[in-house]
Amino acid sequence: MNLRRSLTYVAAGAALVMGLAACGGGGGSSPLGSGGASQAPAATDTIRIGSADFTESQLLAQIYGQALQAKGVKVDITAPIGSREVYFPALTDGSIDLIPDYTGTLLQYIKKDATQTAADDVYTALKAAVPAPLTVLDKAAAEDKDAVVVTSDFATKNNLKSIADLAPIANTMVFGGPSEFQTRPDGIPGIQKTYGVTFKSYSALDTGGPVTVKGLKDNTVQAADLFTTDPSIEDNKFVVLADPKNNFAAQNVVPLINAKKATDQVKQILNAVQAKLTTEGLVTLNRTANAPDKPNLDTVAKNWLSQNGLA
Incomplete structure (x- = not known):
């Protein structure tokens, strides 16, 4: 994933805590808990958005959050959480509601014997495999393997x-x-x-x-x-190095979200974002975020949304 991707993953089972300050959205955020404890779910009218702890994931979380905010949806963007082994449980217990993810590695995390490697096959299998209360929205053309x-x-x-x-x-x-x-x-x-x-x-x-x-x-x-x-x-x-036997499955960007928060409005907004994300665009976003002047990620995301008519 990172992949990608920039920032140190927290090991599986590590404490899911970091003091999480809201980067945007209404109401501020509280810590995800201490010693691995969960925090209370976000209010029913608020979507709490998490990210893995690498730059691209943080950028996508900002893009999702700001796109939703622009259409009047209340959001709470947390600080980076860690690896999938840490943030997936936070999704299933309601500590967070939405996170940007990648189809192939997400499928293999959920279904360890998955054999699909082609983009459409992976996505179809993923939709069937994602457990309640979660669901995935449209996959983007953007891929980060x-x-x-x-x-x-x-x-x-x-x-x-x-x-x-x-x-x-x-x-x-x-x-x-x-x-x-x-x-x-x-x-x-x-x-x-x-x-x-x-x-x-x-x-x-x-x-x-x-x-x-x-x-x-x-x-x-x-x-x-x-x-x-x-x-x-x-x-x-x-x-x-080439991967002719497809050890690495397709890794298209996909929003992983609590189905209860995936209203028709939310789906429409996020799917519009997904339609604009390209692999080349991800490279540009990562390069911009890692420029010598180290711009704020929320600013990089805001500019991308504006350039793509989504602000």
């Missing part, structure tokens, strides 16, 4: 074009990525099962952020999980 990434020098030296090409040398390599990638079905277990690639060791870094990028650049890790919409891939001339 996990990818196995190496430096251009390392790719040239070892004649690497696809993940399969790593098999002969993987036992000498350290792989870097978020802690969850080490155990998720399409992470290290999937790479090993699909391509017969077993790495020497795994280094738990951040989620598509500066620590992972630095690890690749200084050769602390020789391959890493980055998100395909991460501008650092292009900026550093990293090589994304």
